Amino acid sequence: xxxxxxxxxxxxxxxxxxxxxxxxxxxxxxxxxxxxxxxxxxxxxxxxxxxxxxxxxxxxxxxxxxxxxxxxxxxxxxxxxxxxxxxxxxxxxxxxxxxxxxxxxxxxxxxxxxxxxxxxxxxxx
Numbered sequence: 001x002x003x004x005x006x007x008x009x010x011x012x013x014x015x016x017x018x019x020x021x022x023x024x025x026x027x028x029x030x031x032x033x034x035x036x037x038x039x040x041x042x043x044x045x046x047x048x049x050x051x052x053x054x055x056x057x058x059x060x061x062x063x064x065x066x067x068x069x070x071x072x073x074x075x076x077x078x079x080x081x082x083x084x085x086x087x088x089x090x091x092x093x094x095x096x097x098x099x100x101x102x103x104x105x106x107x108x109x110x111x112x113x114x115x116x117x118x119x120x121x122x123x124x125x
Contacts, residue, residue: 001080006073006122007044007051011066018056025052037101069110071120080121081109092118097125 012018022043025031031045031052045052055068074080078095085091093110100106105125113119 001074001076001083003073003075005050006071006120007053008047008070009053009055009068009120011068012054012056015056018054021054025054035101035104037104042100069118069120071108071122074121074123077107077109077121077123081111084111089113 010021012021022033022045025045025047026033031047034044034046034051036043041057042053042055045054053071057068081091081095090112091109092112093108095107095109097105097107107123107125108120110118110120
């Protein structure tokens with residue numbers, strides 16, 4: 001049911017770190033911006049065979065940001081969520097349909113993996 005890695009999410013500690021990360025990945029590494037949403041909230045960059053999501057959700061501090069979660073592209077978020085739940089793993093965020101920006105409808109859910117890692121199941125609608 002997994003189609004591949006959809007995106008890897010990086011959390012920036014505040015708006016200045018967010019803009020610095022965007023400059024690094026777009027200007028130095030030539031990742032092309034695909035979509036951006038909210039006032040300095042999030043951006044998806046084309047990183048070749050997957051996307052890199054940068055979120056400005058961390059507290060402003062001198063500490064480094066970190067990888068926030070791994071997102072798998074799936075055909076059916078609801079079915080995958082039930083499969084994970086039935087296997088006894090914790091669902092940390094239930095299935096939710098939303099639109100990023102004005103024109104990017106998605107369906108997502110999150111679970112905790114066997115090593116405590118956060119995993120997102122991501123379906124473009």
